[in-house]
Amino acid sequence: MTVILLAILAMVAVGAAGFALVPSALGGGRAEQRRKALQVNTRVNRLENDAARNRDQRRKELQRSLKQQSDSLNSKKRVTLPQLLFQAGMTIKPAAFIRNSIIFGAVVTVVLIVVQVPIYLAPVFGVASGYLLPRMWVGRKRKKYQDKFLDELPNAVEAIVRGVKTGLPLNDSIRVVAKDAKEPVRSEFGRVLDQQAFGMTMTEAVGVLLDRVPLPEVNFFVVVITVQQQAGGNLSEALGNLAKVLRNRKKMKQKIKAMSSEAKASAGIIGSLPFVVGILVSITSPTYLAPLFFTTLGNIWLGIGVVMLAAGVFVMSRMVKFDY
Incomplete structure (x- = not known):
């Protein structure tokens, strides 16, 4: 009887050892599964941390670039005559403009004088x-x-987004806008492509658009273009968000224009x-206002x-003008 019990205990011990050791040797033990799950979780966490770090880095670069561009725009409060003509889309030379102004x-x-x-007031009004x-x-x-340009810019950005999502390079997407968009967006994006043809990078070419x-x-x-060229990222998503921002700003601009129209009309009437009363x-009385024009005291007043x-x-005008 004792031998039978010892044999049964030995079989149980061997079975328990086999149950514990054989799956582990085959790679299917719970410890191995936990170890693999831990490695997977560690790898996933590392990827998520890297992605979050990249997002934070791109966000900081975007904020830094936006601050630099905004500072440069704010620093250029005084616009010179060549810049004014260039930004108005005019092809006249500054010298010709000054000549025409003098003639005028x-x-x-x-x-x-006629x-x-x-005689001492006519040159003053003429120069002014x-x-x-x-x-x-x-x-x-x-x-x-x-x-x-602002009215057509959201459509142009959305066209670039559609082109990028279909697999077109950024240059080809901009070329589609330069071909199919309305003026002046078409000519301005065509200017960007021309600058690239002369050897500029995309970052430098879009800088000319800002000028x-x-x-x-x-x-x-x-x-957005500059940061994407320097740090990479999902260009279609960034431009899609930009298109939404541009449309929201356009809606806000139209809302402000509608709300301030009454004040503008009142300012125009006042x-x-x-001039209306003077005319x-x-x-009705042609000689009533004559002293204002033909006497010294009238000229002063x-x-x-x-x-x-x-x-x-x-x-x-400043009261009815809003920044948005």
């Missing part, structure tokens, strides 16, 4: 007209050029009242009134 000022002076404005009015006209063309259209929205586009009074009106118009 001389014509205004002659017209004022209508019997005092020759200097201010052409620059105001160019500034207005520059603003219209930038507005047209041509110095706007925050264009700055965003340039920063600013035009002195109506001159029609007329000048004071013009200065006060200009100050009021300036204040009202």
Whole structure:
């Protein structure tokens, strides 16, 4: 009986040892499974940490580039005449523009002398007209050029996103925009391709676009392209987010324009009242306002009134102008 019990215990011991050791030797033990699971988790955590580190690095580079570009835009508050003509999309040379301004000022002076404005005031108004009015006209063309560019820029960015998602290189996607987009986006992106043809990198070429259209929205586009060229990343996702931001900014701009339209109309009516009243009074009583133009005291008060009106118009224009 004792021998039988010892044999049974020996068999149990051998079976237990085999159950414990054989799966481990075959690589299927729980310890081995836990070790492999731990290695997999460690590898996954390492990949996630590397991805998070890369995202943080790209985010910091994006913030740094955006800050640098914004500082450069803010530092260029004073725009020179060649830059003004270049940003307005005009091909006239600065020398020709100055010549035409001088001619315009001389014509205004002659017209004022013919209508019997005092001889000492006519040159003053002529010089002011020759200097201010052409620059105001160019500034207005520059603003219209930038507005047209911003209206089409979200569509151009979305076209680039679609091209990149289909597998096209960035240059080919920009070439599609330069071929099919509306003006002035078409010509500006064509200028980027021309700069690349002359040997510039993509980063340098889109920098020329920012010089041509110095706007925050264009700055965003340039920063995204620059960071992607330097650090890599998902360009389609970044440009897709940029397109959403541009459309939201466009909606906000239109909303602000609608909300401030009433104030702008009131400012226009108030600013035009002195001229309208003066014309109506001159029609009904031609000699009533004559002392303002033909006497020294009247000229002084007329000048004071013009200065006060200009100050009021300036204040009202600043009140209805919003940054977005």
